[in-house]
Amino acid sequence: MEVMMNKTTDSNSERREMVINMGPQHPSTHGVLRLELVLDGEVVKEVRPNIGYLHRCFEKYAEELGDYASVTPYTDRMDYVSAMNQELGYVIAIERLLELEIPERVEYIRVIISELQRIASHLLGIGAFGLDLGAFTPFLYLFTEREKILDIFEKTSGARLLYNYMTVGGLMKDVPKDFKKDTAEFVKTFRPKIKELNDLLSYNKIFINRTADIGVLPEKVALNYAASGPVLRGSGMKWDLRKDDPYSIYDRFDFDIPVGSGEVGTLGDCWDRYMVRVREMEQSLRIIEQALDGMPDEGDVTEAVPKRIRLKEGEIYCRTETPRGELGYYIISDKKGGPFRVKARAPSFVHLSMLPAISKGSLIADMVAIVGSIDIVLGEVDR
Amino acid sequence: MIESYGNINPVLAVLIHALIPLTIILVYALVAIWGERKVAGFIQDRLGPHRVGGWHGWAQSIADLLKLIQKEDIVPKDASRFLFKFAPFMMFAASYAAFAVLPFSSWYIGSMIDIGVFYLIAITSVLTLSVIMAGWASNNKWSLLGGMRSAAQLVSYEVPTIATVLTVIVVSGSLNLMTVTEMQSGNDILGFLPNWFIFQNPFLIIAFGIFFISILVESHRVPFDLPESESELVAGYQTEYSGMRWAMFMLAEYADMLLLSLLGVTLFFGGWNSPFGSFMSGPAWGFFWFLLKGFMLVFVMMWIRWTLPRYRVDQLMHICWGILIPATFVNLILVALWEVVF
Numbered sequence: 001m002e003v004m005m006n007k008t009t010d011s012n013s014e015r016r017e018m019v020i021n022m023g024p025q026h027p028s029t030h031g032v033l034r035l036e037l038v039l040d041g042e043v044v045k046e047v048r049p050n051i052g053y054l055h056r057c058f059e060k061y062a063e064e065l066g067d068y069a070s071v072t073p074y075t076d077r078m079d080y081v082s083a084m085n086q087e088l089g090y091v092i093a094i095e096r097l098l099e100l101e102i103p104e105r106v107e108y109i110r111v112i113i114s115e116l117q118r119i120a121s122h123l124l125g126i127g128a129f130g131l132d133l134g135a136f137t138p139f140l141y142l143f144t145e146r147e148k149i150l151d152i153f154e155k156t157s158g159a160r161l162l163y164n165y166m167t168v169g170g171l172m173k174d175v176p177k178d179f180k181k182d183t184a185e186f187v188k189t190f191r192p193k194i195k196e197l198n199d200l201l202s203y204n205k206i207f208i209n210r211t212a213d214i215g216v217l218p219e220k221v222a223l224n225y226a227a228s229g230p231v232l233r234g235s236g237m238k239w240d241l242r243k244d245d246p247y248s249i250y251d252r253f254d255f256d257i258p259v260g261s262g263e264v265g266t267l268g269d270c271w272d273r274y275m276v277r278v279r280e281m282e283q284s285l286r287i288i289e290q291a292l293d294g295m296p297d298e299g300d301v302t303e304a305v306p307k308r309i310r311l312k313e314g315e316i317y318c319r320t321e322t323p324r325g326e327l328g329y330y331i332i333s334d335k336k337g338g339p340f341r342v343k344a345r346a347p348s349f350v351h352l353s354m355l356p357a358i359s360k361g362s363l364i365a366d367m368v369a370i371v372g373s374i375d376i377v378l379g380e381v382d383r
Numbered sequence: 384m385i386e387s388y389g390n391i392n393p394v395l396a397v398l399i400h401a402l403i404p405l406t407i408i409l410v411y412a413l414v415a416i417w418g419e420r421k422v423a424g425f426i427q428d429r430l431g432p433h434r435v436g437g438w439h440g441w442a443q444s445i446a447d448l449l450k451l452i453q454k455e456d457i458v459p460k461d462a463s464r465f466l467f468k469f470a471p472f473m474m475f476a477a478s479y480a481a482f483a484v485l486p487f488s489s490w491y492i493g494s495m496i497d498i499g500v501f502y503l504i505a506i507t508s509v510l511t512l513s514v515i516m517a518g519w520a521s522n523n524k525w526s527l528l529g530g531m532r533s534a535a536q537l538v539s540y541e542v543p544t545i546a547t548v549l550t551v552i553v554v555s556g557s558l559n560l561m562t563v564t565e566m567q568s569g570n571d572i573l574g575f576l577p578n579w580f581i582f583q584n585p586f587l588i589i590a591f592g593i594f595f596i597s598i599l600v601e602s603h604r605v606p607f608d609l610p611e612s613e614s615e616l617v618a619g620y621q622t623e624y625s626g627m628r629w630a631m632f633m634l635a636e637y638a639d640m641l642l643l644s645l646l647g648v649t650l651f652f653g654g655w656n657s658p659f660g661s662f663m664s665g666p667a668w669g670f671f672w673f674l675l676k677g678f679m680l681v682f683v684m685m686w687i688r689w690t691l692p693r694y695r696v697d698q699l700m701h702i703c704w705g706i707l708i709p710a711t712f713v714n715l716i717l718v719a720l721w722e723v724v725f
Contacts, residue, residue, distance in 0.1 A: 020528075026617060027617065042696060134608070134693025136423075136427070140427040204692060209695070209698055210692060210693075363697065365696060
């Protein structure tokens with residue numbers, strides 16, 4: 001029994017602290033993340049995130065493939081929860097290097113698909129967050145909705161998780177005939193579900209008790225750590241690349257950027273980050289509705305796809321707003337067939353790095369809430 | 384009530400007395416685990432177990448039990464072997480032993496002792512010990528944390544539980560659960576309501592509220608299932624257990640749920656008394672009503688489990704020491720005053 005309580009980080013301390021590994025096989029680390037916790041009773045004194053369990057050499061693969069188009073399926077595997085958004089970022093980067101003109105219809109389909117994907121991703125993020133706090137039922141309600149989106153994607157691309165649907169210059173194939181009908185149907189049925197979610201989880205007293213004033217991330221700290229996406233907006237900063245650095249055709253749509261307000265606690269707490277995601281789903285629905293109205297019915301989605309991608313020497317940093325935040329691709333092209341270098345700036349990785357800063361002094365149960373509220377995907381952290 | 388059997392061999396009589404609650408617990412556990420999964424399924428908009436045995440997967444629990452029997456019995460290398468192996472059985476024994484003083488029907492009670500309530504509360508405290516034992520003996524930090532949480536939680540919540548039981552004792556004047564039940568016979572309140580304690584005294588409704596919250600904690604149910612909260616502590620003190628030892632924990636947990644629900648039924652809802660006066664009453668109906676009322680409370684516990692998130696450990700302690708305990712004692716005085724005045 002001698003091993004149990006005696007591990008201390010500092011030989012001078014009075015054997016009060018216990019080092020414990022949360023993960024890599026822990027139900028609430030959202031994948032293979034290992035957090036080394038230094039505990040005093042249940043109070044977390046120190047957190048050391050250990051990553052790398054899911055490293056698949058994405059960047060090296062991209063360099064070795066020798067072809068720009070072949071990289072797209074690998075981007076899917078970074079953030080497997082929002083694969084469409086990962087593809088979109090990459091293809092837009094290459095299109096900008098190529099200075100390609102993209103057909104209207106393709107742009108509209110891309111926006112609809114990536115907003116649907118944003119909703120699907122937030123549904124998983126919110127559901128898993130609730131699950132971490134012991135609310136099992138909302139998780140399954142949200143999965144029912146996510147299922148509908150995945151069904152639309154399956155009809156469209158043939159896959160349910162890793163799609164390989166967007167290509168440089170267009171899409172792999174046209175959307176099915178009833179795509180518009182299915183999507184409109186989903187938008188109609190999903191709106192009331194958000195209200196149901198708010199009744200069941202968001203404004204639940206216990207849920208608020210568990211998330212308000214926990215893991216407070218002040219705006220300044222968030223900026224210092226280069227946070228983005230819902231995490232940054234949860235801290236009260238209005239920053240969304242769809243508005244502030246529009247890509248694709250996002251400048252044509254009318255939508256709001258929800259930010260945290262400290263409604264039930266301190267500005268920038270777990271509840272704010274959670275609620276930003278819930279409200280973003282409503283805004284995504286607005287975008288989808290407008291895009292469905294504006295989408296041309298006819299047009300070849302593959303007409304602008306280049307037979308062979310030949311790039312001049314050059315480099316580009318292209319950033320897009322994924323459900324988790326700013327996804328940036330830094331691509332250097334030389335005269336060879338494939339990219340010389342592809343560097344992905346993954347929002348999950350950035351957000352994970354600030355975990356020690358916002359979780360000091362919390363309880364183990366809060367740790368779970370904080371990890372859940374920053375909504376990391378380990379595939380993207382490790383790449 | 385061994386004496387009342389006259390000619391039967393005392394050892395045989397004890398055995399029969401012991402086997403009746405055991406049978407009830409075992410059958411109930413199988414039904415309740417299946418029922419819990421069905422309830423969860425319906426609340427979550429899905430079907431739940433639906434294959435094994437045909438009709439609504441009724442044999443699912445039996446299949447699970449058979450699976451658990453076949454599992455390898457793993458004891459961690461550095462575990463304290465005796466305590467590790469002993470803890471699950473001790474836990475079950477504690478809740479099983481408490482069934483002895485519950486009056487299942489007007490002619491059946493395991494042991495008619497005058498300090499029934501006192502005995503029940505004392506014997507269920509052993510649960511705490513076995514949880515700490517399991518948590519410590521596993522030599523796993525998560526288990527240890529679960530064990531410590533459980534100790535803090537159970538010891539704290541024994542205070543409001545006992546205090547609410549005390550409020551009922553103030554009204555009944557007896558610690559014998561059979562006498563407590565007999566006092567609740569008849570339908571005299573407002574001409575039609577049964578004479579259950581919960582209807583006899585308005586402050587006992589508050590007492591029941593506090594009692595119900597406390598038994599949720601005592602039986603580790605959501606929103607107070609902190610000792611085994613899977614998203615924080617993996618599985619708490621059960622983390623290292625497998626096979627039948629783990630099944631014993633599950634059995635004890637469900638037995639504990641039933642035990643505390645039945646205690647609540649005895650104290651507040653008239654025990655084996657029929658809600659319709661002399662209609663459908665009698666010794667056999669007594670069994671039916673007693674268990675039915677118990678299952679209703681168990682169902683409410685399941686309902687809560689699949690609806691609410693979980694409290695945090697410090698909030699749990701605050702609810703106990705900051706809200707429930709003062710409220711209980713104020714309530715105790717009010718109940719006593721009501722009894723004096725009316």
